[in-house]
Structure formats: C-alpha cells, structure tokens
Amino acid sequence: MPAPTLKDVADYAQVSRATVSRVLNNNPTVNENLRLRVIEAMHQLGYQPNRAARRLRGTTSDVLGLIISDIENPFFISVVRGVEDAAYQQRMSVVLCNSDEDPAKQSMYLRVMQAERVAGLIIAPTHADESQELAEMSRAGMPIVLLDRRTSSLNADAVVVDNVGGAFAAVRHLIDLGYRRIATISGSLKLTTGQERFEGYRQALESAGLPLDRTLIRTGDYKIESGYRLMRELLSAPHPPEAVFVANNLMTLGSLRAVHEMGLRIPHDVALVGFDDMPWSGQLYPPLTAVAQPTYELGREAVRLLLRRSTEPDAFFHTVVLQTRLVVRESCGAAIRQEKS
Amino acid sequence: MPAPTLKDVADYAQVSRATVSRVLNNNPTVNENLRLRVIEAMHQLGYQPNRAARRLRGTTSDVLGLIISDIENPFFISVVRGVEDAAYQQRMSVVLCNSDEDPAKQSMYLRVMQAERVAGLIIAPTHADESQELAEMSRAGMPIVLLDRRTSSLNADAVVVDNVGGAFAAVRHLIDLGYRRIATISGSLKLTTGQERFEGYRQALESAGLPLDRTLIRTGDYKIESGYRLMRELLSAPHPPEAVFVANNLMTLGSLRAVHEMGLRIPHDVALVGFDDMPWSGQLYPPLTAVAQPTYELGREAVRLLLRRSTEPDAFFHTVVLQTRLVVRESCGAAIRQEKS
DNA sequence: GCAAACTGAGAAAACGATTTCTAATTCTCA
DNA sequence: TGAGAATTAGAAATCGTTTTCTCAGTTTGC
Structure with missing residues (x-):
C-alpha cells in the first residue's frame, strides 16, 4: 500500500492537482466549498505531503x-x-x-x-x-x-x-571573598572560548591590583584527565593557591577528584569555581559554585x-x-x- | 550562482544525463573513458547531487x-x-x-x-x-x-x-557484602524499564531468602527531586535501610544530596548503588557504584x-x-x- | 556467414509536488 | 445589456534525479 499522493487526493475530491496544492499552501483564491472537499479527502486518505518533492520544486528547503x-x-x-x-x-x-x-x-x-x-x-x-x-x-x-x-x-x-565577563565575575567573586593567590586551569588557547575565559581571569586580577603569577596558570584541554593532572600539580607546588578557577565542566570534575584524593577539603583548604553549570553541579561534594551559560x-x-x-x-x-x-x-x-x- | 546540476555536468562532459547518473551510481556498464571524463567534469564544477531529487525518484530514502x-x-x-x-x-x-x-x-x-x-x-x-x-x-x-x-x-x-539482570546484579552485590535491609527507589512502573528494574530487585532478595519489605520500597519519577524526597523518607523512618538501590541516574543525584544534607556518610551509614553509569559518576562524593548500560x-x-x-x-x-x-x-x-x- | 546475444549509451518517462499560463466563469458598472 | 475586470480552477511546464526503453554497434555460436 503506497502512501497516497497529491494526485490521489485530487482524484478523490474530483478536482485538479493544482487545486489541492493551493489548499495545501493556504492560497486564498480557492472556493470554500472546494476547500472543504479537498480537506475532507486529505483526511479520508491520511495524506501527508512528500517533503522531497516539495523541496525539489520549491525554492525554500525546510x-x-x-x-x-x-x-x-x-x-x-x-x-x-x-x-x-x-x-x-x-x-x-x-x-x-x-x-x-x-x-x-x-x-x-x-x-x-x-x-x-x-x-x-x-x-x-x-x-x-x-x-x-x-x-x-x-x-x-x-x-x-x-x-x-x-x-x-x-x-x-x-x-x-560573554566568556570574558563570566570568567571575570567568577574570579572577582573569589577576590571579594578575600582570596589573593588565585590559580586558573584554562582551556585550550586555540579556541576562542579558552582565550576569552583566560582574559577574564587576567582582567579580574588586574582590576584588584593583583599580579599575574605564571606558577598559578595551567593550560588544559577541556577533558577530565587534564583537570585532574593540573590540579594535582597546583596543589603539590611549594606555595599552593588558595582558590582555583577552572575553565570548563569536565576539567572541574577532574579537579574535584584530585582534591579529594589528596585528602584536602573544599573550600577550607582550597576554594573552587567552575565554568558551566550542569544539572548535577548542585549534587557534587561540595555543591559547586559555577558560571552558568544560557x-x-x-x-x-x-x-x-x-x-x-x-x-x-x-x-x-x-x-x-x-x-x-x-x-x-x-x-x-x-x-x-x-x-x- | 545556482548550484550545478547533473545536467550541467552532462553538458560539460558532453554525455547524456543518464550516463552521468550511471557514473554516480557506480553502474559498471559505463566505459572507462567516459567515466573519467564525467568524474573530471564533476570535479571541475564542484557538483553535489541533489538529495531531494534523488529521494523523489529513487525508492529508497537515506x-x-x-x-x-x-x-x-x-x-x-x-x-x-x-x-x-x-x-x-x-x-x-x-x-x-x-x-x-x-x-x-x-x-x-x-x-x-x-x-x-x-x-x-x-x-x-x-x-x-x-x-x-x-x-x-x-x-x-x-x-x-x-x-x-x-x-x-x-x-x-x-x-x-537487561534491566532485570542489571538490577539483580546490583542488589545481589549488596547482599553479598552483608547488607540485609536493602531499600529501592524505583522508577515509574508505567515504563518497562521501571518494572524490570524493580523485578530485578525483587528476584535478588528472593534469591537470598530475604523478605520483600513494603516500607523499603519507594516509587519515583526518574527526576532529581523525587530521588531527594524519597531518600529523605527512607532515612527518616524509624528503622532505616542499610543500603539503597536507586533505579536511575538523576534520582541517584537527588539521593546523594539528601544523604549529605542529613549529615550521614556513604557507605558507612548507608550504602548506595545506582543504575546508569555516567562520566561524572567517578567524581561524585563518594565515587558511585553503578550499573553501566551499553x-x-x-x-x-x-x-x-x-x-x-x-x-x-x-x-x-x-x-x-x-x-x-x-x-x-x-x-x-x-x-x-x-x-x- | 547469419542469426542471436550482448554492450554501451542516449531519449524519454517517471517521481510528487509547485507555479505559471490560460480559459471559463461570475461580477461590476455604465 | 454588454464590455471589461475580477475570480476561480484546470492544463501543462518545471524542479533534478533515476530508471526503463530503445537502438546501434559488436561479439558469439554453430
């Protein structure tokens, strides 16, 4: 049983194919009686227009x-x-x-x-x-x-x-809470998102007159594993940071694991702010402060x-x-x- | 500049449209010389077949x-x-x-x-x-x-x-670890997944000769909030469970939050097994034991x-x-x- | 060496819609 | 009442492919 075509509808309603097409496209030049007859026919046959044919002839694809x-x-x-x-x-x-x-x-x-x-x-x-x-x-x-x-x-x-603004707000929030040694685990600087979030971090430090400390900057690849590794590096350093801004969701997960494994507590030993708020962010331990994106x-x-x-x-x-x-x-x-x- | 059509290719290669079509569809009956000429023409013009037309004529859609x-x-x-x-x-x-x-x-x-x-x-x-x-x-x-x-x-x-088998393995694992009072937060029993995971829970208890205790059974709707609410109910009861099997990923997140908020520790105060292993399951606190689905x-x-x-x-x-x-x-x-x- | 079978490739007919012509009505107004 | 405008709807062309039909030219079989 092949699907009914426009022609079948036309035959059933005893009108021309053009008329059926006009009804289909709400062309107002078709008489109300005919219109009803065609609509009835379409119902009876369970007609669905063929998109391929439509797209072929029409100028606009959908x-x-x-x-x-x-x-x-x-x-x-x-x-x-x-x-x-x-x-x-x-x-x-x-x-x-x-x-x-x-x-x-x-x-x-x-x-x-x-x-x-x-x-x-x-x-x-x-x-x-x-x-x-x-x-x-x-x-x-x-x-x-x-x-x-x-x-x-x-x-x-x-x-x-607004990656710059989002990162700025996150880091500025840390600064306002009194943290001074603030590290970042940034994303790839080949992506505009990575560049911009880093720029927000930089501007926030600058706005508070804080120095940009090379030892507090790490660049990852947005994957869980790099967040884990870089967080361990930061926390094992002789002079570890008080707070860390992590530039994406997956690296944040890796960071959390690193902190827990080292037996440290968040936020008492090190504070954390992530980028990208997820449905489970509130259920992590501890609930995560994060920059939500629309x-x-x-x-x-x-x-x-x-x-x-x-x-x-x-x-x-x-x-x-x-x-x-x-x-x-x-x-x-x-x-x-x-x-x- | 309209996109080139099959006809354009045919004209350029000085063959008929049918021949171009045959080349396109790897029809072996076309001479090698012509074939090369057509392929060259397609390259020159940057030709891409129109899927709408193809779908219209051909019997098989892609x-x-x-x-x-x-x-x-x-x-x-x-x-x-x-x-x-x-x-x-x-x-x-x-x-x-x-x-x-x-x-x-x-x-x-x-x-x-x-x-x-x-x-x-x-x-x-x-x-x-x-x-x-x-x-x-x-x-x-x-x-x-x-x-x-x-x-x-x-x-x-x-x-x-295999929802039954997955749930069975999860609950059986808890039993083998020595837990006896095992609760479940199940999914909607209107879905086959909900029914089957509950059935796995039931069979596991039965296989160990443990009774099915109505007070340890809660039915949720697969959302975070219901996991949270039902876990609080279970843990506030006069005789709380030693372990809980939660039948989906989101309800597990809600359950975790409930346990933490009540100041209890996992697995010391209550053990937890979830259904559905997620990328972040290992980064939760504590890392989650879960049934992984392929x-x-x-x-x-x-x-x-x-x-x-x-x-x-x-x-x-x-x-x-x-x-x-x-x-x-x-x-x-x-x-x-x-x-x- | 002649009929039959096989090859390769063009011409033309689909596929199912839309759209442009065009012709038959009906309407309007002098 | 009749000429022109407006309305309505059918016929036919069209979109870009695939596929069937056909036929000329070549090969094969006996």
Whole structure:
C-alpha cells in the first residue's frame, strides 16, 4: 500500500492537482466549498505531503543543518534542544551532525549539508579551523551562523556567550571573598572560548591590583584527565593557591577528584569555581559554585539569526553575545568567609 | 550562482544525463573513458547531487528518523551518538526529534517522519503509549525499531538492556557484602524499564531468602527531586535501610544530596548503588557504584535491526537484549566490608 | 556467414509536488 | 445589456534525479 499522493487526493475530491496544492499552501483564491472537499479527502486518505518533492520544486528547503563539535559534552545537549525547539516552531526540521573536533569529519559533514541543500547551517567549528570550505559556502549564498566559538577564517553571524565577563565575575567573586593567590586551569588557547575565559581571569586580577603569577596558570584541554593532572600539580607546588578557577565542566570534575584524593577539603583548604553549570553541579561534594551559560538560549538565538539571514541575505553581520550568571553554592566558601568588598 | 546540476555536468562532459547518473551510481556498464571524463567534469564544477531529487525518484530514502523521549537525560546522548555513527557508515543521515515524554509531541513528530518518508524509525516511545499510530505506520510498511523501552501496543523489533539482570546484579552485590535491609527507589512502573528494574530487585532478595519489605520500597519519577524526597523518607523512618538501590541516574543525584544534607556518610551509614553509569559518576562524593548500560551499543544495534528490516520486511521480529555491567566504586562499601558469599 | 546475444549509451518517462499560463466563469458598472 | 475586470480552477511546464526503453554497434555460436 503506497502512501497516497497529491494526485490521489485530487482524484478523490474530483478536482485538479493544482487545486489541492493551493489548499495545501493556504492560497486564498480557492472556493470554500472546494476547500472543504479537498480537506475532507486529505483526511479520508491520511495524506501527508512528500517533503522531497516539495523541496525539489520549491525554492525554500525546510531543513536546517547543525554541526556541533562534541556531542558528548553535556554543554551541547541543551544547545541542541534550543535549536530544535526554535526550528520546530518554524516547522523546520534539524539534521544533527557531530564533528568530534575532527576537521576531516567536519569537512565531510559540510559536504553532506551542501548535498542536502539545507536552508542554513549552524556550526560550532572545530579546533583550529583553517579551512576555506565554510567561507566558500557562505560566499555561495548559504546562510551560516557560528555557534559558541568563532573562527578567524570566516566573517559571519555568530552567537556566543560573554566568556570574558563570566570568567571575570567568577574570579572577582573569589577576590571579594578575600582570596589573593588565585590559580586558573584554562582551556585550550586555540579556541576562542579558552582565550576569552583566560582574559577574564587576567582582567579580574588586574582590576584588584593583583599580579599575574605564571606558577598559578595551567593550560588544559577541556577533558577530565587534564583537570585532574593540573590540579594535582597546583596543589603539590611549594606555595599552593588558595582558590582555583577552572575553565570548563569536565576539567572541574577532574579537579574535584584530585582534591579529594589528596585528602584536602573544599573550600577550607582550597576554594573552587567552575565554568558551566550542569544539572548535577548542585549534587557534587561540595555543591559547586559555577558560571552558568544560557545554553538553551544560545540555540534559540542561533536559529533566529539564521532566519534573519535567509530573509535578508545582505544584512550586516551580527554577533550576539549572551550574558552568563554566577551561581554561588559552597565550593567557593561564600558561606564561611566574610565578603570584604 | 545556482548550484550545478547533473545536467550541467552532462553538458560539460558532453554525455547524456543518464550516463552521468550511471557514473554516480557506480553502474559498471559505463566505459572507462567516459567515466573519467564525467568524474573530471564533476570535479571541475564542484557538483553535489541533489538529495531531494534523488529521494523523489529513487525508492529508497537515506534519512533515518530517531525519536527519543528526553534529550536532557544524559542517558540518551550516547545512544544518539551510536545511532549517528552507525548511520553515517551506511551514508545515511539522521533526523533527531525529542518527544519530551509528551504523547502529543510524539504524535506530531510521527507525522513529520511520515511526511519525510524516512527509510525507517527508531523510537523510545513515551510513557504510556497507547496510540495506534505506530502500529499503523508499521502496518503501512515503515520499518520501526523500539529503543530502550517496549510498548504493549506494538509488536516490532526492539533493542533493550537487561534491566532485570542489571538490577539483580546490583542488589545481589549488596547482599553479598552483608547488607540485609536493602531499600529501592524505583522508577515509574508505567515504563518497562521501571518494572524490570524493580523485578530485578525483587528476584535478588528472593534469591537470598530475604523478605520483600513494603516500607523499603519507594516509587519515583526518574527526576532529581523525587530521588531527594524519597531518600529523605527512607532515612527518616524509624528503622532505616542499610543500603539503597536507586533505579536511575538523576534520582541517584537527588539521593546523594539528601544523604549529605542529613549529615550521614556513604557507605558507612548507608550504602548506595545506582543504575546508569555516567562520566561524572567517578567524581561524585563518594565515587558511585553503578550499573553501566551499553548506551552506545544500544544505538548501533538499533540501526542494525532497522537495516535488516528494510531488506527483509517479512522476517520475524527480534528483540535484542544487551547486557549491563556492574561498576564497583566506593558508594557500596565494597572496600570496607568483607565479601560474605 | 547469419542469426542471436550482448554492450554501451542516449531519449524519454517517471517521481510528487509547485507555479505559471490560460480559459471559463461570475461580477461590476455604465 | 454588454464590455471589461475580477475570480476561480484546470492544463501543462518545471524542479533534478533515476530508471526503463530503445537502438546501434559488436561479439558469439554453430
């Protein structure tokens, strides 16, 4: 039993295919009687329009491409959900791909997107993206929105969070609580997020007249293991820090383990503030103080930018910066220290 | 600049469109010289076949639908990844939808899938799915694979984990460590996963000749808050349990918080085993003993079943049951107790 | 050496919608 | 009442592929 086509509906309702199409697309030039007859026929037959055919003839596709760099990072889950919800409201579907921080895989998926003739593309470019592919697609008229990270090789719409401001608020909070020797475990400086969070850390120290101490700075790779290793290094040093700002969620988990294994207590022996608030952050031991990112909004906003670009292809590029929020729990020691500001 | 079409390639290579199509589909009946000429032309023009047109004409679509019930549950992330990877190897793309445990949203997405004319559908049906839609689609010839959960309203291929065995192993482990008063915080008994994990708990007690004590059984809804509330209830009772088996990841987080807030220690005052091992399980305090599910495999296996059904539509239905593994860390007290088996 | 079988590749017909023409009505107003 | 405008809906072209049909040219079998 093949699925009913528009022609079947037309035959059943005894009208032409064009009329059925008009009803389908809410063309007002169709008589109410006929309209009802066609709708009745569609119901009777359980008709669903074939998207492939529609896309082939119509100029606008209703599929939207989303390429993220690491589906296993919980950060992206909520982003995906934001994109999906916003797209659904526009009756668009989302094709999701995962580049795994692998430039080869990314370029493969870019080709798939091109072949799919997607209406637009939302992408968190991989680590060190030097490829010209994105720029070429953009020049060829494909609406593109950069998500979370930016890349030097492409001028385009982008939606990012205020990494500098978020990191600044976190470190400033530690300073206001009276900590002076504040270390950081930063992310890769090849990613804009890594650079910016480090910059926030630097500015916060500067704003309080504190020196930038090389021995308190460690650079990781956003994975659990590097957080563990770098935290051990920091705490084993002759003159360990009083507090640490960790620049992402997974490295924070590794840091916690290191502290516990060394038999130290948080925040009494060392205070901790993380970047990225997760559903389980409040259930860690101790509950984690962290910079919350508007991940869901990030996704929604990306779709909004994409739609704007589709309708106004020549508008100036926008970069939307979403604000973060510091969620204070116990790992920073706010409850046990006097705020000295 | 419109994208080049097959016709453009044909003109450029001075052959017919049919020949280009044959080259594209590796039809061996085309002469090597022509083949090279066509491939060269495709390169020159940067040609990418239009999937919409291809899907329209061809009988087989290369899009695979995936409907999950809660994208915010970390459990599904790895499942999605498994599906995606397996699909990619078959050069298929995945359209991902999130029903949010909402039957209305699920039925909406089912219609989208039907309209997309997807090659097949992998679905974790929502809570209490009584709809006939799935059964109808199945009867209409759509290959369908049930994921993680089953539903009474449809006989179809399914891939699930051995919930009974996993729960049994977890509780049996507690028994072997010498615990006798073992409680459970179970999931909704409307879901097959909830029922089966409870059944594993029951069987483990029975196998050791322990009574099923109503006061030690609590039923939650798989959310953090219910884990928190139910654990407080259990521990405030006049005769609290020595150990607790919690039937999902989020409720486990809530349970941990409850124990900590009440000033009790794990595993000294109460031991804990969870269901579903997560990347952060080892970094909780204390590191969590949990039943690990082969989530990635779950996804891969679902794709495999789907492809088999596409090629052999009339084969008998299979249910693939994947085994779990108990990951022993510290929350069960294995390190501090003598195993008495 | 002639009929039959095989090869390779073009012409043309699908696929299921949308959209542009176009023609048949109905309406409007002098 | 009749000419022109407005409305309504059908016929046919179109989108970019795949697939079937066809046919010329070549090979094979006896």
